[in-house]
Amino acid sequence: MRRLRSDIRLGTIATLMASKTPLSTSCLTSAMALKTKESNESKESVSSTSTFVLPAEAASWLDTTLHAGNLILTTLTQAAAASPEPFLKAAAGTALVILSTVQAVRENKENFHRLGSDVCGVVYNINCAYDKSVRNGKELSQHMRECLVELSGTLHSINQFVEAQLRRGKLLRIAFSKGDLGKIQEYRERLNAAMALFEFQNTISIHETMVQMAEQQVEMLNEMRKQADEAKRKREAEKERMDDPTPLAVQTSAMVASPSSQTPDVFYGLPLVSEPNRTVNFTQVLGSQVTRNDSQMTTNTNSGNTTINATTGSNNDNSVRVSRGRYHRFF
Incomplete structure (x- = not known):
């Protein structure tokens, strides 16, 4: 009897959604480079690369556990292929590998599935926050990049843990079943902490943006107030000029020529x-x-x-x- 075991690696992931049936009733077909091992009693041989197909049960689990699994899987696939942020791109690729790997787990299936769900959910939320920042013309802050680096390390550890579980024999899987539960819980808590930290840093970034916008609004209000005061001062000066007759008389007298300027230079032959x-x-x-x-x-x-x-x-x-x-x- 042939069975799939470990050493799953992400090669090319292309989610095919051409099927007209819902995700819960259809199979998610992903093109993946899969190295398989055949077990024949105590000897194992490496088989050729084949296409890994998620069973209908796994597809239904994705739909119910990840809540709109089609959208999440598509988003992670796009991020792993073309995200401009290196750490986010690596995190999305690792999340897809973990999601595929947990399908082959024999022991603690439900707990491993939840772990895979947490991984995909965290990376999906971070990717959405990053896309929103890019649309607003902003880049990730240094603190948020550090969060992505820490998250990438956590995802790498989870992937190694899942693959190590697959490499165990049946007896070892049973023996380490309880220990795996504690490890799964630990990784889920680390994911929650990473997500909380990222949201906290994102909140700080939003707060800083709001403070900056508030300062700009204050500057605009001060400038508008300054312009209004200047216009008021000009109106008052104009009103005073119109109400005061002295300047007007001065202007009028300046326009009328003086009598001396109108007197001829000669009067009856006598110079003046x-x-x-x-x-x-x-x-x-x-x-x-x-x-x-x-x-x-x-x-x-x-x-x-x-x-x-x-x-x-x-x-x-x-x-x-x-x-x-x-x-x-x-x-």
Whole structure:
């Protein structure tokens, strides 16, 4: 009688889901490189590489234990083939190997199946968290990478443990049955701890992201508040400028030309100066000499019945002379 034993290695895993029947009633066909050993009494010989096919019972177990086993198996297969994260890629490949190996266990089947379920579930959840981070444009933190390294080591130990169980003879399997139960429980606890640690690190990463987003929002609010204050200050300054008549009068006067600029340069052939001469001197041959400085006065002098009206400081000659009687000659 021929039977499969140990040394299962992952070569190429391609989950074929072309069957129209549900996973619970169909066989999961996986292309795997399987090294088999034939037992003939005490002698064993290595057979040729063959295709390993999961039985219908194992497929049903996958469907009920892993909850949507098709999705999990497909996700792990894709991660093992093309994940850009090396440790995650190795973890997914090891999980698929363990999942296939536990199907050949003779003793403690249920416990080994649960162990395989835990392995696939942990790697699947971590892969989903990684994909979510990649979609958000973020990379795994250093702490999360360390968690993946530790998980990869745990999965390697589990794989060695399962293969060692398969290499035992029937009597040894029975003898180590209770010891295997304790070992399985230990590995399941280590998987739970690894998953909890990864979730904790993921929570820290999410918290750091939220803190960073909150800081950015605070900066945006401060900038908006600053812009609002600046706009308010400008509005108040504009309102004060409109309410104050002084600046407006200054602007209006600046637009109107001064009278001096409109005065012609020549008045009846006499040149005019821009600045008024504040000193006016009058000299007469007959009568008294009158001199007035920096004043505006009307002076009547006894100068041969001559009346002189003198206005100073206006750059104009307003003298009026009325001659009566004798003719006066001015030099």
